[in-house]
Amino acid sequence: MLREIGISIYPDHSDPKQDQIYLEKAATLGYTRVFMSMLEVSPENQTATLEKFSQIIHFARDLNFEVILDINPQTFTKLGISYQDLSLFKALGASGIRLDEAFSGLQESLLSYNPEGLKIELNMSNDVAYLDNIMTYQPNAPFIYGCHNLYPQKGSGLPYDFFVKASQRFKKYGIKTAAFVTSQTATGGPWTINDGLPTLEIHRDWPIALQAKHLFATNLIDTVIIGNAYATDEELAQLAAVNRYCLTLNVEYEQQTTTLEKEIVEKNLHFRRGDITDLVIRSTQPRVKYAQKANPAHNHTQELQLGDIVIGNDDFKNYKNELQIILKPQQDIRKNLVARIKPEERFLLEYIKPWTKFKLQAQ
Structure with missing residues (x-):
């Protein structure tokens, strides 16, 4: 329709x-x-x-x-x-x-x-x-x-x-x-x-x-x-x-976020993997598309909270440059914190189901 x-x-x-x-x-x-x-x-x-x-x-x-x-x-x-x-x-x-x-x-x-x-x-x-x-x-x-x-x-x-x-x-x-x-x-x-x-x-x-x-x-x-x-x-x-037609969430970048990471965030149509976890929303195609792109670790030691957007750094090996949105608090030094979903829009994460397509944009 x-x-x-x-x-x-x-x-x-x-x-x-x-x-x-x-x-x-x-x-x-x-x-x-x-x-x-x-x-x-x-x-x-x-x-x-x-x-x-x-x-x-x-x-x-x-x-x-x-x-x-x-x-x-x-x-x-x-x-x-x-x-x-x-x-x-x-x-x-x-x-x-x-x-x-x-x-x-x-x-x-x-x-x-x-x-x-x-x-x-x-x-x-x-x-x-x-x-x-x-x-x-x-x-x-x-x-x-x-x-x-x-x-x-x-x-x-x-x-x-x-x-x-x-x-x-x-x-x-x-x-x-x-x-x-x-x-x-x-x-x-x-x-x-x-x-x-x-x-x-x-x-x-x-x-x-x-x-x-x-x-x-x-x-x-x-x-x-x-x-x-x-x-x-x-x-x-x-x-x-x-x-x-496509849920588009507004994000705020971290100061250290690189040009590559911003491209991964905004220049791709994301979708949640079908075999979901309740810890994160995983967008796995960027790790394939950007497999040859280096992504050194930075901004990676803090505890991550609901709505944080992370991208796998070089230490994440096969998962390097995979984009994830945090659903439950966690800490993982292999993930760079690059952006956050705006607070007023975080409730919309519940509408991202298995295979749901979504976009991210900075305002």
Whole structure:
């Protein structure tokens, strides 16, 4: 499944010109999804409201965004339309609709065959057999998406273990999935309360790139969307720079690290050996590639700690120039300490499984 990044727009609470500027910035950086809330639409001034939505949706579509409108049963009532006719959303320019609340199962299945060809996105933030029920009704599976909720109130976001179980229910069917990260400065959202808009509670105060790295590392989320608007230019660029397919960890070099060692660290695609040990993550190909390169011992006498990056020195014989990441404290004078994983990213080491590919980069 191809992975993508997206932003959120709240036309009922935003300025159309600012929305357009935000969309243009995001498009330039490679963003391709837009989450747009219609939950706040009211019957009053409906014509003007729908025209506002239409203009910003078509503007986004012209920039090649896929636009999913967040709706619930009350939205149909407010707009005076039925589940059997989604032509209004098609006319607005939407790519699909997100059902914030559950229907009957059969209803979702029927909606997935809508003649307008709209995607039907389901709420993923429930660890119940909701999707299983829909799948028994044989939906048009390629038109079914999944997307977690976003949580404006501090303390209300999903706990990680619950998130995993709920997400696994969708991934087992190969459904395209999405979740939200939060800007640390943006204030725009669907409600007056806005303590950030992440899916996971642990993400609420994290840098935006780290939130995204975590979601992609789980292999449960295909689309990462910034929940609040408007993220800063710096945050947009930081998220856009995240490697969506290969876990890339930021490192800080030791002062004595050599040019060769820096090349081994940064100029190679690493992968963990399949026959793992719980003491270190071993990347063994560098010892083959750099077998003829000398690597004298230095910075090699201290006790090594979680997240330390070491490279075998000349005294390590056949294992010279093998790169390892320390998982448990140890001491070995045959290993040069060359760098350290940044402290805030060390928890991501648990996502490096047997044969997992990963990269290392200095910032």
